Amino acid sequence: MGAFLVWSLVVFAGLLAVPAVSHTNATTTFSLMASSMAFVCMAIAQFMAARPPFIEPLFGGLDRVYHFHRKIGISVLGLILVHYFLTPDFKGLSLTSGLNQLAASAGKYAFYGLSALLVLSIVKIIPKTKIEIPYHLWRYTHRFIGLLFVLVAFHQMFIKRPYDGTALLAVYLNAFAALGILSYAYTQLLPWLRTRSYEVFEVTRHDGATIISARPIGRALKVKPGQFGFLRVLKNGLREPHPFTIAGIEADGVVRFAIKPLGDYTRALRENIAIGDRLKLEGGYGQFNHRRGAKKQIWLAGGIGVTPFLAMARHLRGDEGQDIHMVYCVRDRNEAIGLETFEAQAAKLGNFSFVLHDSAKDGRLDAAKLAAGSAIDPGDADLWFCGPPPLREAIVKGLKELGKKPRRVEFEQFQFR
Structure with a gap:
């Protein structure tokens, strides 16, 4: 639903451009579309x-919002290249020659800046090398896209164009200019x-794993079991x-x-986090919650990837109306965390069973082993998965x-770039 709504709004902008500019020529029409x-x-x-919290359900979780966000970035890069190489040619309307010149310059610099930053956002690993663009560099430079959007908004509002400010296309684009600028300001706050x-x-x-426990100073997060949050430590590095x-x-x-x-980052966190450190947390996000699943589930x-299941298992009471069988696959038993929680819940609750698959002892987990060792037939159940x-x-x-x-099959695509 979310993707359908977004692409509908985008295509509508292209359709509105047709009556506004089609009196010029085909090249100009395609360029301005x-x-x-x-x-x-x-x-x-x-x-x-x-x-915004209400868009998560439209896409099935914040992870999928960000994956779609990336698709939008690829689309923007392609569309601005079309606009750049199909040079508009028309006799248009401009407020003043000075503003028109400024708008033209703003558009030129925004094009170069956006092209560079969008390529940096899309490409994680430099081609033909094993060099990965660091997350902190990507995140820092990505913030400038909002500033470049402000330049683009100035460009589209004051550049010479073959329609006046009362055209439906102008009103439509101005509304999105306001939405984008206000959204960017909000992200900075x-x-x-x-x-x-x-x-x-x-x-x-x-x-x-490193287990970090923290208590709220003031208001606590509103989080459901299975959700995630953004964590930062108020400490150098x-x-x-x-x-x-x-x-x-x-x-x-x-x-x-x-x-x-x-x-x-996670290695530095393990080495440097200490009791008494202050955290800033934001959340919860995500739609990974078994309560919206079927009556029979395999986790x-x-x-x-055990972390969301650990939170969900702790909150089981046995009255959910769901039968759940959990398999926890680790390379070695020593790596397992939260075993006491899963084993205690399995002993106490009639609707929850638990199996630890120790690959060092039991071999590689495959579908046949999963099905043979499961208390629930996989064909009659939802599969909730978190892991590689x-x-x-x-x-x-x-x-x-x-x-x-x-x-x-329920899972999250836990990548945000």
Whole structure:
């Protein structure tokens, strides 16, 4: 639904350009159709970056919002290239020659800036090398796209054009200019408007993850089990916000994160986080919650993908009207976290069963092993998955070959660039 609404708004901009500029020539018409659609795309991208809560259900979660956000960026790059190379040629209307000249210059510099930043956003790894563009560099430069959008808005409002300000196209684009600029301003205020302050009171370093427990200072986050939040530590080297699934939520507002040291930031976090550190948290986000699933469910966690299941399992009461079988796959038992929670819940609740798959002892987990060891037939259940995508793809493919294709597969695409 979300994608349909967005593309409808974008295509409508192109359609509105036809009656406004078709009296010129074909080249100008196609060029201004492309520029109008690109402008609406940019405004919607700014709006999505503000993370309004009501758009999550339209796309199925914030992860999918950001994946679609990336598609918009690719579309913008293509459309502005069309506008640039199909040079408009018309006798148009301008407010003043001075403003027209400024608008032309603003558009030229915005084009070069956007082209560079959009390529930087789209390309994660430099082609023919193993050099990955660092997350902090991507995030820092990405913020300038909002400023460039302001230049584009100035360009489209004051550049000479073959229609006047009362045309429906002009009104439509001006509305999206206001939406985009206000959204950008809001994103710059986001760290103060939507974050909550927390204090770390416990840090435990397991083989598989660093467990961070923090209590709220003032208002607590509103989080559902299975959701994630953006975390940053008010400490040198750790101030950059990163998304992490919340592994535990208590009634008093206490939250717990289980973070595996996989990259530069998470390794620095493991080494430097300490009791008494102040955190800024934002959330919760995501639609990964078993309560909206079927009556029969199989939960499959791979490695650190256990975190949403840990939060959901802690909140099971046995009266959900759902039968749940969980499989937790780890390379070695020593890496497993939260075993005591899963085992205690399985012993106490009649609707929850639990199996730990230790790959070092049990071999590689495949669909046949999953189906044979499950208390629920996968063909009659939803599969809720969190872990490495290759494991998910192999299991789903294997179950399909066994004639036990799950009714639905739920997972999050936990990448935001």
